[in-house]
Amino acid sequence: MKVKEIVLPFIHRKIIADTRVPITFGVILLLVGLFLMEGEFVAYLSFQQDSWRNQASVYLQELSDIKHEDQFVKNKNLQEEIANIEKTYKEVVGTYEDLVKLKEQTKVSEKLDETFVRALSELSERNFASGSATLSLLKQHISQEVEKLAIASAPGIENVLASNTPPSSGYDRQSVDSDIGRYLVDIVSADLSTTRVIVDTASDHDCSHDCPTLSLADYVSRNGAFAGVNGSYFCPAVYPSCSGKTNSFDTLLMNKNKVYFNSDNNVYSTVPAVIFGNGWIRFIGRSLDWGRDTSVDGMLANQPLLLSGGNIAFGGDDDPKKGSKGNRSFVGSRGNTVYIGVVRNVTVAESAHVLKSLGLENALNLDSGGSTALWSGGPASPSQGGYKLGPGRNIPNAILFVRK
Template sequence: MAAASIKFLKKPKIGIIAGIIALVAITSYFGYTQIYTKTALLAAVERKNETLMAEIDSLKKEFEELKNQDQIKINKDLTTEINNIQKTYKQSISVYEDLTDLKAISKDTKKLDDLYALAISILANRDYSQATDKLNELAKNIADEKAKVTVASAPATANVPQNNTPPGSGYSRQTVNSDTGSFVVSIVAADLGSTKVIVDTASDSDCSNNCPVLPLATYVSRSGAFAGVNGTYFCPAEYPSCAGKTGTFDLLVMNKNKTYFNSGNNVYSNNPIVVFQSGSMRFIGSGSGWGRDTGVDGVLMNYPLLVNGGNVSFGGDDDPKKGSKGNRSFVANKGSIGYIGVVHSATVAEAARVLKTMGMENALNLDDGGSTALWSGGYKVGPGRNLPNVILFVKK
């Protein structure tokens, strides 16, 4: 009985031990499997991160290449080149227009024409720096030649009587000795009590391109005037920069038919105007202060105002055209006497001082250069190019 009991007890113990061993083995297996799986996952994540980092590095390199070779750098290069083209093109147009003005007073421009052709050839090869240098050289040569021709063609002061007092009526050519030098002045005087001052225009209304222009003599004839002078600045057909707006003038004008031109463009304009009314001329420093009164005989805007209240009102600015020697047209008054005329071979600032010396109370600068024209029984200066508007003296 005892032996049988022992055998019976041993069998369960062996089973339990075997079960424990099996459980440990299974637990170890699954634990190892979990550890292995986690390790494998971590390794996979690390490999993926490494791959992503490599891709990011590759994208960075591609972006840097694009910056240097394509989008950003090329766009910047294109922007720089476009700016160079625009700057040099504008300069070439300005120089060409100066050369055109010179041709109006000088026939000997072949060397300057050749230099301009060379500058354009260099510009076509995209050598903007050298083209700019050549254009600067040409601009200086044109200015020097213009000054030389202007002085040579101006009436010699030695041959023109000296008189600082303007005429009381009619036409006079006289030398005026001012504090800035001696200058010849061609001038027409008219008593505003017996003279009507009008503005005549080639166009009947506002015009935006290919606007009509006429010689000063034609205006004088058709209006029955005894004297006249060129009017506002305008865009001549021979200027490349005037393409699409030839013959236009952006300044305020009221003509003899009581028609206002460019009214909308000059609501806030600070440019001065002269108003012609019965018995007087009224000079206003800013056109924005003028309405659109049609009860006057004429209105004309231009710049700069040379003399205001007997004092010089323009001493010069940074515009090289105003600072070069040339024939300077003007309209002025001294009391009840109206004047139109030309100061020869003067800068705009010099013309202002000359007119002050003559005792003018007010004076307004008009267009000049190739547009300069003065009529009194015939051309006294000019005829110059055809004009879109003029100032005329007509007997009442």
């Protein structure tokens, strides 16, 4: 018989039925009854907990069985395979684009193409580890060829005048001694009191795909410029990853016609920029810090910012393209003088050291690789001026020096 079947009738008889029982004694009996009932309730809960624990064990075992069923294992394996495919696809595209970029500049050894084909063959057989390793090897070979090309395309540095002072005006090629070594620099200087700096674009408005491009010589010619350099990063048509956005650029820019490009998608942009005013130049660390002022002559955003206030602003990152050797275009300033040029055979971080050694106070990195081009000496006429480096591929925008 349960406790409550004994206690409750007794309490009822002694407290309720028998009014002679003192109230105090009745309360004590009631508390005793509740205590005994609580013990029974605790025992009941303990029993239920054991039951729930046993049921949970059953559920866990069933879940474990499901995880080891063929379909579950198949789905997990499929997810891993998809992840491998996505990873190696990005590696393939990136390596192919590096190979295309190299082919734009020089004749490529058949061994590089053969290595690329071998990687594709390994990946087609789902041998992702071997395919990835082959792609890594190919990237190393491409990087070595790019470095050799940069060295071969530059005049012997020993035959170039060593100077850490840029020209007061016009063009010069000079070797610069920096804290990281000696490097070759092609540079054009101009006084902002007599020079207007503009940004010209092949398109008249925003363009997200199949955008028009021009050679640097064409930009120089149609503006009557005496110097020019390639502009911001863009997506070349020869790159597979640029499908659907060929020749487009996505950073902020205002051209000579006071038209802002990519304004809506750069409201919160942290990409650095340079602004060209009437007799002044300004560098900012983030595009979002600049409004949409059309009273200036032009502005262009790109990255990274190399120098700021005479200090190195970029020391390198995990981007292998910035970390590889190559020719690096730039725009910079010191006081009232503006500079455009190319530092040869350097990483992006190394170019910052070289430009600091030249005495520049501010500098912004521009597009490089197959887009690199520098013009000096007058409008696009062989008798008046020409490419100091390039011509490179056609580009969607350029920075130009024009006489006031």
